[in-house]
Amino acid sequence: MKLVIDTDPGIDDAYAILLAFKSLEVEVVGLTTVFGNVPTPLATRNALFLLEMAGRGDVPVAEGAHGQLDDGEEKRIAHWVHGEDGMGNTNPPEPQGSPCGKRAAEFIVEQANKLKGELNILALGPLTNLAEAVRLDPAIKDKVKRVLVLGGAFKTNGNVHPAAEANIYGDPLAADVVFSSGMEIYTVGLDATHLCVMPEGDINSLRDSMGEFGSFLHSISGFYIDFHFKVWGQRMMHPHDAIALVALLRPDLFEWREGAVCVATDGLCKGMTVMDYGGKKMAWGEQMEPEESGPRGVGLPGGGGSQYNQDEAVRLRV
Amino acid sequence: MKLVIDTDPGIDDAYAILLAFKSLEVEVVGLTTVFGNVPTPLATRNALFLLEMAGRGDVPVAEGAHGQLDDGEEKRIAHWVHGEDGMGNTNPPEPQGSPCGKRAAEFIVEQANKLKGELNILALGPLTNLAEAVRLDPAIKDKVKRVLVLGGAFKTNGNVHPAAEANIYGDPLAADVVFSSGMEIYTVGLDATHLCVMPEGDINSLRDSMGEFGSFLHSISGFYIDFHFKVWGQRMMHPHDAIALVALLRPDLFEWREGAVCVATDGLCKGMTVMDYGGKKMAWGEQMEPEESGPRGVGLPGGGGSQYNQDEAVRLRV
Ligand SMILES: [Ca+2]
Ligand SMILES: [Ca+2]
Numbered sequence: 001m002k003l004v005i006d007t008d009p010g011i012d013d014a015y016a017i018l019l020a021f022k023s024l025e026v027e028v029v030g031l032t033t034v035f036g037n038v039p040t041p042l043a044t045r046n047a048l049f050l051l052e053m054a055g056r057g058d059v060p061v062a063e064g065a066h067g068q069l070d071d072g073e074e075k076r077i078a079h080w081v082h083g084e085d086g087m088g089n090t091n092p093p094e095p096q097g098s099p100c101g102k103r104a105a106e107f108i109v110e111q112a113n114k115l116k117g118e119l120n121i122l123a124l125g126p127l128t129n130l131a132e133a134v135r136l137d138p139a140i141k142d143k144v145k146r147v148l149v150l151g152g153a154f155k156t157n158g159n160v161h162p163a164a165e166a167n168i169y170g171d172p173l174a175a176d177v178v179f180s181s182g183m184e185i186y187t188v189g190l191d192a193t194h195l196c197v198m199p200e201g202d203i204n205s206l207r208d209s210m211g212e213f214g215s216f217l218h219s220i221s222g223f224y225i226d227f228h229f230k231v232w233g234q235r236m237m238h239p240h241d242a243i244a245l246v247a248l249l250r251p252d253l254f255e256w257r258e259g260a261v262c263v264a265t266d267g268l269c270k271g272m273t274v275m276d277y278g279g280k281k282m283a284w285g286e287q288m289e290p291e292e293s294g295p296r297g298v299g300l301p302g303g304g305g306s307q308y309n310q311d312e313a314v315r316l317r318v
Numbered sequence: 319m320k321l322v323i324d325t326d327p328g329i330d331d332a333y334a335i336l337l338a339f340k341s342l343e344v345e346v347v348g349l350t351t352v353f354g355n356v357p358t359p360l361a362t363r364n365a366l367f368l369l370e371m372a373g374r375g376d377v378p379v380a381e382g383a384h385g386q387l388d389d390g391e392e393k394r395i396a397h398w399v400h401g402e403d404g405m406g407n408t409n410p411p412e413p414q415g416s417p418c419g420k421r422a423a424e425f426i427v428e429q430a431n432k433l434k435g436e437l438n439i440l441a442l443g444p445l446t447n448l449a450e451a452v453r454l455d456p457a458i459k460d461k462v463k464r465v466l467v468l469g470g471a472f473k474t475n476g477n478v479h480p481a482a483e484a485n486i487y488g489d490p491l492a493a494d495v496v497f498s499s500g501m502e503i504y505t506v507g508l509d510a511t512h513l514c515v516m517p518e519g520d521i522n523s524l525r526d527s528m529g530e531f532g533s534f535l536h537s538i539s540g541f542y543i544d545f546h547f548k549v550w551g552q553r554m555m556h557p558h559d560a561i562a563l564v565a566l567l568r569p570d571l572f573e574w575r576e577g578a579v580c581v582a583t584d585g586l587c588k589g590m591t592v593m594d595y596g597g598k599k600m601a602w603g604e605q606m607e608p609e610e611s612g613p614r615g616v617g618l619p620g621g622g623g624s625q626y627n628q629d630e631a632v633r634l635r636v
Contacts, residue, residue, distance in 0.1 A: 155473040162580075162594040163587070231599045262480075262586055269481070269587035276480040281549045 001249070002027050002118050004111055006064070006104065007241075008036035008125035009046040011082050011224040016124060016241035017047075018213045021054050023249060029111055029119070030060045032104035035074050036125040036170050038086035040066045043125075046086050048095035053216065057097050064104025064129035068171040076160070076170055081227050088223030105132035112143040121147045122248055123178075124241045126170030131177040141182035150244035151175065152189035152261075152273035164271030165190050168263060172271045176263040179273075187261070188247045189273065192254060193240040200225055200235040319567070320345050320436050322429055324382070324422065325559070326354035326443035327364040329400050329542040334442060334559035335365075336531045339372050341567060347429055347437070348378045350422035354443040354488050355396050356404035358384045361443075364404050366413035371534065375415050382422025382447035386489040394478070394488055399545050406541030423450035430461040439465045440566055441496075442559045444488030449495040459500035468562035469493065470507035470579075470591035482589030483508050486581060490589045494581040497591075505579070506565045507591065510572060511558040518543055518553040 003026050007013045020026045031051065033043035044063045051059050067074040083089035100107065108129065112119045121144060123130055130147065133140055151167035152175075158164040168175045179185065203225070207218035221237060228237050247254050257277065264272040321344050325331045338344045349369070351361040362381045369377050385392040401407035418425065426447065430437045439462060441448055448465065451458055469485035470493075476482040486493045497503065521543070525536035539555060546555050565572050575595065582590040 157593075157595050157597060159598060163590075163592045232597070264582075264586040267585035267587065268580055268582040269585065269590055269592060272481075272587055272590075272592075274481045274587060274590075275475075277475050279475065279550070280477060 001025050001120055002029050002111075002115050003120045003122055003248075004028075004030050004032060004108060006032045006034060006108075006121060006123045006125060006129050007047060008034050008038060008040075008043045008086075009050060010037035010043070010086055010124070010241065011088055011220050012237075012239050012241040013037065013124050014046075014050055014087070014220060015217060015239050016122070016245045017050050018054060018217065019242050019245055020122075021056060022213075023245070025249065028056070028059050029115070030062060030100075030107060032062045032064050032107055032129050033099075034064045034104070034125040034129050035066060035077065036167065037078050037082040039074060039077055040064060042086055044099050045095060046092070048097045048099070049087075049092045052095050052097060053092075054213070060100040060107070061097070062102045062104045062107035063099045065132060067128075068126065069128050069131050069174040069177065076166070078166065081224065083223045088220040090220050103132075104129040105136050108133040109137045109140060112137070112140050117143060117145055119144050120248065122245055123147060123149045123151070124167075124244060126167050127151070127174040127178045128171045131171070131174035134177055134181045134183075138181070144183055146248070147178070147183050147185045148244055148248040149178070149185055149187040150193070150241055152187055154189050154191050154273060154275055156189075156191045156194065158271065159190060160271060163264070163269040165273070168273055169271030172263045172265045175271075175273070176265060179261040179263060186247065186251065186256065187273075188244045188254070192247070193238050193243045196238060196243050197234075197236045198239050200237075203237070319343050319438055320347050320429075320433050321438045321440055321566075322346075322348050322350060322426060324350045324352060324426075324439060324441045324443060324447050325365060326352050326356060326358075326361045326404075327368060328355035328361070328404055328442070328559065329406055329538050330555070330557050330559040331355065331442050332364075332368055332405070332538060333535060333557050334440070334563045335368050336372060336535065337560050337563055338440075339374060340531075341563070343567065346374070346377050347433070348380060348418075348425060350380045350382050350425055350447050351417075352382045352422070352443040352447050353384060353392050353395065354485065355400040357392060357395055358382060360404055362417050363413060364410070366415045366417070367405075367410045370413050370415065371410075372531070378418040378425070379415070380420045380422045380425035381417045383450060385446075386444065387446050387449050387492040387495065394484070396484065399542065401541045406538040408538050421450075422447040423454050426451040427455045427458060430455070430458050435461060435463055437461070438463050438566065440563060441465060441467045441469070442485075442562060444485050445469070445492040445496045446489045449489070449492035452495055452499045452501075456499070462501055464566070465496070465501050465503045466562055466566040467496070467503055467505040468507075468511070468559055470505055472507050472509050472591060472593055474507075474509045474512065476589065477508060478589060481582070481587040483591070486591055487589030490581045490583045493589075493591070494583060497579040497581060504565065504569065504574065505591075506562045506572070510565070511556050511561045514556060514561050515552075515554045516557050518555075521555070 031047045047061045153165040160166050160169040203221050206214040224237050229235050259278050260276045262274050349365045351365050365379045471483040478484050478487040521539050524532040542555050547553050577596050578594045580592050
């Protein structure tokens with residue numbers, strides 16, 4: 001499986017990236033970087049560091065957006081979750097390499113064209129780079145094999161506020177662009193990742209396992225576990241990004257629901273992923289009788305704006 | 319149980335109102351009317367008609383708001399669900415009585431004061447009248463025993479659009495006012511009512527049952543079943559409003575979750591009920607470290623606006 005990982009490393013990003021190198025079926029063709037857990041330049045630095053630590057300095061890194069789509073705002077850097085350095089304040093050494101010089105979106109489009117339908121994308125941060133790629137080449141929807149998005153909260157609370165999960169909240173407009181792009185998208189949200197608990201004892205076992213990356217992963221996890229303890233009251237962590245990779249490799253381990261998704265870009269629900277589960281043929285307002293509304297297209301208040309468009313094959317984990 | 323029913327009759331409202339008269343423990347102290355299934359004057363007319371048909375012309379009817387809180391807009395009259403007359407196009411006779419002359423909110427406040435903590439309110443339409451009552455007398459929160467709201471969609475799609483249920487969508491601001499009022503509120507949303515299916519055969523059995531209201535209820539249900547068939551593909555109905563009365567009388571038949579609720583008043587999620595299930599101590603933005611955020615108060619983007627305030631004891635069915 002040829003894979004680009006779009007990432008904001010990030011402690012759980014590190015788990016996912018290193019797990020990808022330990023997965024025999026995965027060929028990582030590049031990392032692209034984005035803001036979120038850390039600012040983008042630091043994400044790039046950490047991506048290079050992780051590659052070099054894994055002995056994979058040959059894998060290209062393409063730096064991506066420094067802020068959200070259109071307005072460029074860098075909204076929310078989760079330093080209190082991942083540390084000032086994104087690696088749990090362990091101060092990793094400066095990497096030797098440097099990014100490839102292409103912008104992330106450009107790199108993604110290039111790989112999609114080059115790999116002729118064989119490119120998979122694992123999106124582990126805000127979706128700005130993917131949205132830029134969609135705008136750069138809307139035909140990318142037919143060129144990418146599958147996108148696995150880590151993000152959203154469908155039938156559960158978010159983690160930024162009750163309606164929004166952090167990656168989607170990081171760039172709601174970009175997420176809306178991606179979810180309505182027509183790409184083959186699978187999404188793993190908090191509904192799934194909050195069910196996965198990695199107790200501190202398991203992370204200690206990882207350290208003691210003699211595995212290649214066990215000691216390193218243990219070293220960066222203490223800060224992350226401290227955060228989880230503060231907000232959940234348990235010494236454990238949710239390895240969100242690693243779960244997303246597992247979902248890409250082993251979708252059979254998950255239950256999936258199919259439907260259209262829109263993202264709220266402002267108001268109380270800013271960053272919320274709203275999915276139409278498709279049970280009802282909806283009518284809206286007095287102008288639209290049920291018989292007039294198509295079974296798979298639902299108009300929304302205000303008209304002309306966002307649409308819950310069920311025509312696109314968007315598949316999501318809920 | 320002393321009960322005011324706030325209602326927009328409405329076919330399922332008729333089920334709930336007549337069921338209340340057949341419930342030995344219920345003493346209906348009045349009906350208040352609101353727009354929703356029908357415009358408010360027609361809701362008043364239908365309320366009077368139903369009382370007289372039930373031989374209970376002694377029960378007062380107080381007409382309520384003709385449009386939503388503050389802007390007075392009458393947004394959405396569901397004639398395609400309940401018929402032009404709200405009674406499935408059966409053209410009920412003109413009632414003899416007339417409303418009591420008090421505005422609904424005024425009547426509710428008056429009853430709350432008079433009944434000294436014994437008043438229950440069953441809210442079967444948009445929450446405009448209750449919100450007006452809260453504004454008229456904010457101390458009503460300590461005077462009303464319990465409010466049972468029929469409305470919202472928590473872990474399921476709405477019925478107006480994927481994020482919003484019709485009663486809440488009918489006046490989102492009023493709903494937000496009510497949910498943050500501090501009243502003892504139980505809410506039955508589509509999560510519960512869409513699980514309750516009354517097949518056409520059961521409604522035919524009701525007609526044949528020799529019960530006092532069976533034939534009437536059957537007569538108004540045909541139109542409603544036709545609507546359900548159009549949008550759900552089955553000849554059945556969801557008796558939403560009657561389920562809400564059952565939940566008030568027999569809360570033990572339901573599972574309840576407790577938490578704070580806010581309502582989105584605009585944007586993609588307009589009319590959405592967002593509940594904080596309380597699992598996480600949340601932090602928002604760079605300014606707020608987890609240790610600084612109180613465990614039960616969560617600030618939202620934009621600040622100074624709506625708050626997910628968990629301090630109020632709001633209980634909801636999800
Ligand atoms: Ca990440
Ligand atoms: Ca009603």
